[in-house]
Amino acid sequence: MKPFLYDAGALIAAERNHAAFWRAPHSYLTAGGVPLVPAPVVSQAWRDGARHVQLARLLSGCDIPPTDHRLARGVGELVGRAEVPDPVDGTVAVLAAQLGARVFTSDPDDIQHLLDHMGPIGKQARIWALS
Template sequence: MNVLRPVVYDAGPLIAAERNHAAFWRAHRSYLTAGGLPLAPAPVVAQAWRDGARQAQLARILNGCEVPVLDHALARRVGALLGQAATSDPVDGTVALLAADLGAVIVTSDPGDIQHLLDRLGPVGKRAEVTPLH
């Protein structure tokens, strides 16, 4: 039995979708066809979204994603992680924590930043895997 691993998108993949990056779109469609529903956390959407009238491809990719919210509890965990890691990007922090919680694959254009955060999570951070956007 092959269990499909969760996938979390950082802002880089959303920007790649908007720029009609063919390899990314193929990978996204493959994941959907296999029964997956990638996650694009709400802060990631906020980072990429600027003008819905001019971002048709971004709107299209988001129709094929789940958008988890950043609630109070997660926001506090993100803040604590950023403090431990001596960084300040709450978007990256949200991606790292959500992926670690789910044991997900992270598709990102900033693999070093995300890995730094996962490393600060200790054994829980090792449950997530960083995949650079190509």
């Protein structure tokens, strides 16, 4: 089973109880899948713990892989090649490509642009757009 990876738009959709967010990963979750949320994505979406009850509940069921030196350098190189300013989206793209993950995102064009700059490894990831 390919991993499911959330970007910040997906976390915001979860917090707002967006129906499309909760439908998309249902079969993955019922099959025992544990979604991934890169640590920088949590930083981008989290603002006030007192208000993020829904988000905290979601994150408690996710794995949050750390951003180590090697990943950080790879992200920096990718955003440089792709000429984009967002290392958070870069982190999502790099992890998705490395893991062959499905990315649940509200920014499918941005993530696809980054994946396109990764060569053949970028083709291993799949995008699920939040609509």
